Amino acid sequence: MKDKFKKIDNVKLLTLLNHILEHRLFKPVAISIIVTFILINSLTVAYKIASSYRESVEMKNKLTPIKINISESGFDMDEEQVIDYQVKSGDTLLRILLDLGVVESDVLAILNEMTKVYNPKSISNKDIITINHKIKVGYSRKNEGSDDNIDREVIINSLSIFPSVEKQITISRDSNGAYKAKETILKITKSISRYSGTLNNGLYVDGVRSGISPTAMMNMINLYSYDVDFQRDVKDGDKFEILVESFYTEGGKKVRDGDILFSSLVLQKRPIDIYLHMIDGRKEYFDSKGNSTRKSLLRTPINGARVSSSFGMRRHPVLGYSKMHKGIDFAAASGTPILAAGSGTITYYSPKGGYGNFVQIKHTPEYSTAYGHASRFVKKLKVGSKVKQGDVVAYVGSTGRSTGPHLHFELMFKGQAVNPSKVKATSGLRLAGKALKGFEEVKNRIDKYRKNIPNQFKAQ
Numbered sequence: 001m002k003d004k005f006k007k008i009d010n011v012k013l014l015t016l017l018n019h020i021l022e023h024r025l026f027k028p029v030a031i032s033i034i035v036t037f038i039l040i041n042s043l044t045v046a047y048k049i050a051s052s053y054r055e056s057v058e059m060k061n062k063l064t065p066i067k068i069n070i071s072e073s074g075f076d077m078d079e080e081q082v083i084d085y086q087v088k089s090g091d092t093l094l095r096i097l098l099d100l101g102v103v104e105s106d107v108l109a110i111l112n113e114m115t116k117v118y119n120p121k122s123i124s125n126k127d128i129i130t131i132n133h134k135i136k137v138g139y140s141r142k143n144e145g146s147d148d149n150i151d152r153e154v155i156i157n158s159l160s161i162f163p164s165v166e167k168q169i170t171i172s173r174d175s176n177g178a179y180k181a182k183e184t185i186l187k188i189t190k191s192i193s194r195y196s197g198t199l200n201n202g203l204y205v206d207g208v209r210s211g212i213s214p215t216a217m218m219n220m221i222n223l224y225s226y227d228v229d230f231q232r233d234v235k236d237g238d239k240f241e242i243l244v245e246s247f248y249t250e251g252g253k254k255v256r257d258g259d260i261l262f263s264s265l266v267l268q269k270r271p272i273d274i275y276l277h278m279i280d281g282r283k284e285y286f287d288s289k290g291n292s293t294r295k296s297l298l299r300t301p302i303n304g305a306r307v308s309s310s311f312g313m314r315r316h317p318v319l320g321y322s323k324m325h326k327g328i329d330f331a332a333a334s335g336t337p338i339l340a341a342g343s344g345t346i347t348y349y350s351p352k353g354g355y356g357n358f359v360q361i362k363h364t365p366e367y368s369t370a371y372g373h374a375s376r377f378v379k380k381l382k383v384g385s386k387v388k389q390g391d392v393v394a395y396v397g398s399t400g401r402s403t404g405p406h407l408h409f410e411l412m413f414k415g416q417a418v419n420p421s422k423v424k425a426t427s428g429l430r431l432a433g434k435a436l437k438g439f440e441e442v443k444n445r446i447d448k449y450r451k452n453i454p455n456q457f458k459a460q
């Protein structure tokens, strides 16, 4: 990952967010920063930031002209800026660049040139695109004389994607404004880094400050999402350890982090160790006893919310009489993202009577989950869309029969609502016999690394 991300922290995130607000661009980036905030801060902070983002966007829509001296050709408002954009599922390069504010003719020229060495449609979820651009601001001739005559244009200087660790595709703009594609094969060496220490500022911040890439830290957090509630369970003074593959160029510059080989969180002295092991040709994570860490459903399909009403008989707050409550209610601010409790296919995605805006996801032939009272849906999703565990499927609201913003969450087994808190999150896979022996060899090797590789964690 890029060096400049090494010291990213809240302040940097805020600055970055501000920058994006300043220039009214790159909504996907702003949103992913807000999501990062949700993960590393309290929900309230994240919510405040999200609202201030919305307000600023509204404010910027009533843009006041800036008094600057500009030539005919416009004014370069800023020096070059570099963004590492992480691709989300459903993104296309076309959409990303148009959203950034690049003019259509440039976008088409870039895509056209890229096709010579790489199919732009091959970009996939979590790929990093490094975008070096500048913003030109000038008086628009269209609206001359009016207050609304400021025009802005985003110019891409270069854009790099990394189809594999060794391969870099770069599209650069020459002095005549033409784009040229180039494919570079990098000489890469792999090594294993180890970081171990005490948490002082939260797992994400402490990890990134000691040099682990934000992507690897997010991956580590995801590994624990089945067992750990990062809002409540992780405290200052808790310990962590991580062994991660890192790829370096010939010059010794870190290109990016690879797989997490081992990770440990010691929460109030309770260690949760996770080992990477190949099984049937695919990568899986296991606890120290050889049980897969992958579980079928998330414990809580929302970050940092509290249960406001549990499963069972209760007096209905709106209808007034006693009624079976077939789900769990989570109180959360309106607009809080609702996450898919497990991977699956959307089978309902529209208003449904008292449920208000309603989402249903089928995970297995037996299990589905449902989410009620959403304030709004996600534009690109519909019935039939495939979602992955943790994907945002809607936003908390109070539509339908509801007394205030909350998520009504239901778990269905063979079409019957069951109590989600009673259903044991089933372990995906339990190694035994020969497979367990194979795992133990890997585990011993990793434990040797843990003893022998020097610790690179820098306490803050």
Ligand SMILES: [Zn+2]
Binding pocket: 309, 325, 327, 328, 329, 407, 408, 409
């Ligand atoms: Zn409910």
